[in-house]
Amino acid sequence: MATVHRDVLIDVGPEEVWAAIRDWGEVHHRLAPGFVVDTRVEGDVRVVTFADGTVVRELIVSLDDEARRIAYSVVGGSLDVVHHHASMQVFAKAGGRIRFVWITDVKPHSLAEPIAAMVDQGIRVIQRTLEAAAASAS
Numbered sequence: 001m002a003t004v005h006r007d008v009l010i011d012v013g014p015e016e017v018w019a020a021i022r023d024w025g026e027v028h029h030r031l032a033p034g035f036v037v038d039t040r041v042e043g044d045v046r047v048v049t050f051a052d053g054t055v056v057r058e059l060i061v062s063l064d065d066e067a068r069r070i071a072y073s074v075v076g077g078s079l080d081v082v083h084h085h086a087s088m089q090v091f092a093k094a095g096g097r098i099r100f101v102w103i104t105d106v107k108p109h110s111l112a113e114p115i116a117a118m119v120d121q122g123i124r125v126i127q128r129t130l131e132a133a134a135a136s137a138s
Contacts, residue, residue, distance in 0.1 A: 001083065002112030004119050005100040012134040014092040017100065018068040020130060026062060030133075035125040045075065050118070054078050056118055061085070083107040100126065119120050 010017060020030040025041040027048060036050040049055045056077035063070050067089065074084035086104040094101055102123060106115050 001105055001107040002109045002115075004104040004112060004116045005101075006103075007099055007119070008121050008123055008127055009093065009097055010100050010130055011097045012130045013096050014068060014098045015131055016088050016134060017066050017090045017098050018065075019069055020133075021068075021090065022063065022065070024063070024070060024072075031129060032122055032125045033129060035122050047077075054118075063088075079111065081106060081108075081111060087096075 021049070022025075023030050025039055025046055026038040027039045027046070035051055036048055037051050038047075040047040044060050046058050046060065047055065049057060054077070056074045056079055058072040059075045061071040061073055068091075069087055069089040071085065071087040073086070074081050084104070084106050086102065089101045091099040091101065102119055104115055104119060106112060
């Protein structure tokens, strides 16, 4: 099994970032537009379509408002995973910014590189989207 661990500082307050992440059915609008082109909610599963055509069914495992953490697992779609579990978490930092942490465990190990590339691209889009939304709200 491989682990992809990324974190980034984002110049936005924790409440605004968590609100966007927590709105888990609106990833394509509030969090990663252009990287994610569609999100559909079916009960506790979201169907996420990425710009490259990848489609995944993600079971929402945990949504913790106090810890500002969401955890999800790919349970179907076009990725051929044996195991997938990911979490995103928001940590408040000084100066009205946050540390955004995204961790993904995936099996088989051969998916580590493509998943890491998706996470790297996604985290850049997330940072840009959240910072732009905060700037336009000011």
